[in-house]
Structure formats: structure tokens, C-alpha cells
Amino acid sequence: MGDSHRALECDGRAQSWATRKISPKAQRKGEPEVHMTDQMRRLSTPWAIASERAERISESNLPPGLILDPAAGSGIHLASICIATNRVGLGIELDEEAARFSAANMNRLLVKGKDPGRLSHRILIGDGIDASGALSCLHSSLESSGVASTPPIAMLHVDPARPLDAQNHTLDEMAPPLRPLLEAWLPHMEKDERGPALLLDLSPRLSKAQRGEVDSILDDLAPNTNRTWEWLSQGGGRIDRLSVWVGPLAAPERFRSIRMGPSSVQSVVTSAEQSLFISEKRTMPPSFDDWVVVVDPTIVESRLHMDWLQNHLDDDYNPIWQRANLRRPVLVSKTPPPENLRTDPFVIAVGQVVAHRLSAPNMENAPTVARAAERAGVGHLVLRCEVDPDFHPKIQKRLNKALKGIDGKRGFVIDVPVSSRDGGWHVNYVTCSEN
Ligand SMILES: C[S@@+](CC[C@H](N)C(=O)[O-])C[C@H]1O[C@@H](n2cnc3c(N)ncnc32)[C@H](O)[C@@H]1O
Incomplete structure (x- = not known):
């Protein structure tokens, strides 16, 4: 040997x-x-x-x-x-x-x-x-x-x-x-x-x-x-x-x-083919009542998002991809997503816009973020946006505490990049209610 x-x-x-x-x-x-x-x-x-x-x-x-x-x-x-x-x-x-x-x-x-x-x-x-x-x-x-x-x-x-x-x-x-x-x-x-x-x-x-x-x-x-x-x-x-x-x-x-x-x-x-990913960065964040679908990043990273979405498009549902950060891609539409999209295993969350803010949720403003969500009928809010990873669980805990005992729908916060007039862009934090 x-x-x-x-x-x-x-x-x-x-x-x-x-x-x-x-x-x-x-x-x-x-x-x-x-x-x-x-x-x-x-x-x-x-x-x-x-x-x-x-x-x-x-x-x-x-x-x-x-x-x-x-x-x-x-x-x-x-x-x-x-x-x-x-x-x-x-x-x-x-x-x-x-x-x-x-x-x-x-x-x-x-x-x-x-x-x-x-x-x-x-x-x-x-x-x-x-x-x-x-x-x-x-x-x-x-x-x-x-x-x-x-x-x-x-x-x-x-x-x-x-x-x-x-x-x-x-x-x-x-x-x-x-x-x-x-x-x-x-x-x-x-x-x-x-x-x-x-x-x-x-x-x-x-x-x-x-x-x-x-x-x-x-x-x-x-x-x-x-x-x-x-x-x-x-x-x-x-x-x-x-x-x-x-x-x-x-x-x-x-x-x-x-x-x-x-x-x-x-x-x-x-x-057999991958699609180009075209993320539309608009000058406005999704409007109140717009529908937001948070999609599994795998489907976008593999560039199979168009093949995947094709099965769910119809005359009434024609969403845009609105997100620069591929970690949590989102689809935005004026009309509700069809049932078969809502229940698709590659969909992480579906909701309707109920609030906007310009600063990321943090330890200080978490109670304010929670109150705005509560006013819109949300009783449990999940962070689905980029926040300082060291603080993510602590901010989430603070949100949970602020909404403890509140009877309401589930909701989530996403971050959406929005173009500024000077050619740059900023991030808008959008709260959605899961209906
Ligand atoms: C990611 S792990 C494999 C895990 C495995 N698939 C499992 O389910 O447990 C990679 C392994 O490769 C070993 N490794 C690294 N270089 C190697 C080499 N040149 N020859 C043999 N093993 C090597 C490491 O010690 C490590 O245990």
C-alpha cells in the first residue's frame, strides 16, 4: 500500500x-x-x-x-x-x-x-x-x-x-x-x-x-x-x-x-435560457394600496424570474420588479396578485402598502414604526428590509413588544430604492399589510 x-x-x-x-x-x-x-x-x-x-x-x-x-x-x-x-x-x-x-x-x-x-x-x-x-x-x-x-x-x-x-x-x-x-x-x-x-x-x-x-x-x-x-x-x-x-x-x-x-x-x-433582470427604479415608492409581492431571491439570482412569473401573468396582473437589492426582490402592482402567485412556494410575502418612511427602522424609532402599522390595522410586523445585522433581532424584538396584545393583520417592512432628481437615489421604507 x-x-x-x-x-x-x-x-x-x-x-x-x-x-x-x-x-x-x-x-x-x-x-x-x-x-x-x-x-x-x-x-x-x-x-x-x-x-x-x-x-x-x-x-x-x-x-x-x-x-x-x-x-x-x-x-x-x-x-x-x-x-x-x-x-x-x-x-x-x-x-x-x-x-x-x-x-x-x-x-x-x-x-x-x-x-x-x-x-x-x-x-x-x-x-x-x-x-x-x-x-x-x-x-x-x-x-x-x-x-x-x-x-x-x-x-x-x-x-x-x-x-x-x-x-x-x-x-x-x-x-x-x-x-x-x-x-x-x-x-x-x-x-x-x-x-x-x-x-x-x-x-x-x-x-x-x-x-x-x-x-x-x-x-x-x-x-x-x-x-x-x-x-x-x-x-x-x-x-x-x-x-x-x-x-x-x-x-x-x-x-x-x-x-x-x-x-x-x-x-x-x-x-434553457436565463432572462435579464430589469429592476425599475422609479422616482416614487409604491403608492398607498399598491400590491407588493416579496419573492425568494433564488428565483431572481438564477435569472429564472421571467419563466417563473410567466405562469402567473394575466390581463389584469402586470407587475414591475422594483428593487435594487436582490436579497429581497419585490414585484409591485396596482392590482392584486392572482391566487396561484400568492400561494407559490417562491413567494415569501404578499401585502398592500399602508405606510412609508425615509429612515430605516432602528432601536429608537421602532415604537413609532409600530404605531404607524397599528393605525393601519397591523398587529404583527416583520422586518424584511436591510437593517444593521447586529441590531436586526433587537429591532424586531422591540417591534414585537410595541405591538404586543394588538389585534391586527400581519405586516412587513421592505426597503425600496427610489431615484432622486439629482440622478442619485435614496431608500424608502414601506410598510405593507398582509391582506
Ligand atoms: C464542505 S466539506 C464537505 C461536507 C460534506 N459534503 C458533508 O456533507 O459533510 C469539505 C471537506 O473537504 C475537506 N478537504 C479540504 N481539502 C481537501 C483535500 N485536498 N482533500 C480531501 N479533503 C479535503 C475538508 O476537510 C472538509 O471536510
């Missing part, structure tokens, strides 16, 4: 080691119990997302071979794919402790048994970029367990670690970095006419230019292969996952936006 990597079997021994270190816990109610340090938990893919993806992967008719995850972390994403596809898993993890927990988690999650497939799962401690070192280690380890042949690689999933300051990181700072990783593994992958099966988990904050860099890496290394970019939201008003699905894993369309509920997909929008 070469000494670049060390192989761990996913067996009872791995599990006993892990149990002595950290007792297994379900990350969320109803999910399987796994071993994780706090650091691993922060990096891990939620079980619901991993298993939903795994189900889709199982439908893609992968070429023969094993599932490779060269930055396996807790191993739960790898395990979920192995379970759904009934394939052998090969995880590689640089951090020895994480690798040991990963082997234990694989053992916990995979169906028990003594067949060669069950005995062939491995987690290697070592560098995920060193494909030949990893393969020779895998080969020796399987041989010493009596498994004569090393399976080919059917699919590569990678969820690289990224710097904590994800807003500004470069692609090279991904660990392991994408280009060298794919250069190392693609020659070892089993491919059919659809090209290699790759699932690349990327930082949801990648800029458009960085996504372009990923596209050119794939153009170079997996040319003429379909790929689908996927934005996924869990409804918290942010993009939770950005991934690229390549070759057998790609959909016919190039772009996809998914809204996930707690355990299942609630809505999917796909398109």
Missing part, C-alpha cells in the same frame, strides 16, 4: 471508535443519527437535501462503478448517494478525525450485510487531488479484504470547503480546488456518450464571473457535455445551495431553481 493515503473500512470498528468520541445525534427530528464535530456540522450538507438529490441521481442511469467524494466531510452526502443508487462509495478526507467519523457514519447509514459491495466502501485519509495515490491505496485495501477487482468510478460528487468570508473568495481558495481536482480524476472516470457524471457543490455566493470560470473549466475538461446549474432555496430568504449537474446528471435544461420544503421539493422552475 502506498503511504499517501490510509484506508478506513466502514465497519463496526469505525463506529465503535466514533461512539467513544462523540455520541451520534440526529441533526434534525426524524433524521438518522450521525457522529459530527461542530466544525463538521457547519460544513455538512443537510440530510434532507442530500437524500433528495440522491433520489434524483438514482434516476440518471449512471455508468457502472462507484461513487467518489474526494472531500467527504461527514460522509453523509456520500452515504445518501450510495444508498439511493445502490453503489459502493469512496470518500477521501484530508482531516483524519473527520475521515474516521465519516467511515463510522457510512457504516451507520448503509444497509448492513456481508456482500462484497457492502465490504468495499472506503474512506481514505489523504489528499482528494492525488487520484493515483488514492486509487492504489483503495486497490491494496480491497485486495487485503479479499475483493479482487477495484470498481471503476461512475460519478464524482464534490462539496469543497470554502473560506468563511464566502462573499469574496476566489475559486482557487476552494479546498480542494476544482480544476486540479477534475484534471486528476476525469481520466479515471467511466464515461458514456453523455460524458462524465459530476455533481459540483459550489458556494451559493459565487459571482456571475466566478460561475463563468466554472463553466470554462468544464468547457476545457468535459467539452460537449450537458450541464445544469441549480439554485436551491429552503425558504429562508437566501440561496442555500448552488450546484452544477454534469453529463448523465444534467437535465435537458441548463438552468434550474428549486424550492425545498423541510423534506421534499415544493417547486421547480427550469429553463
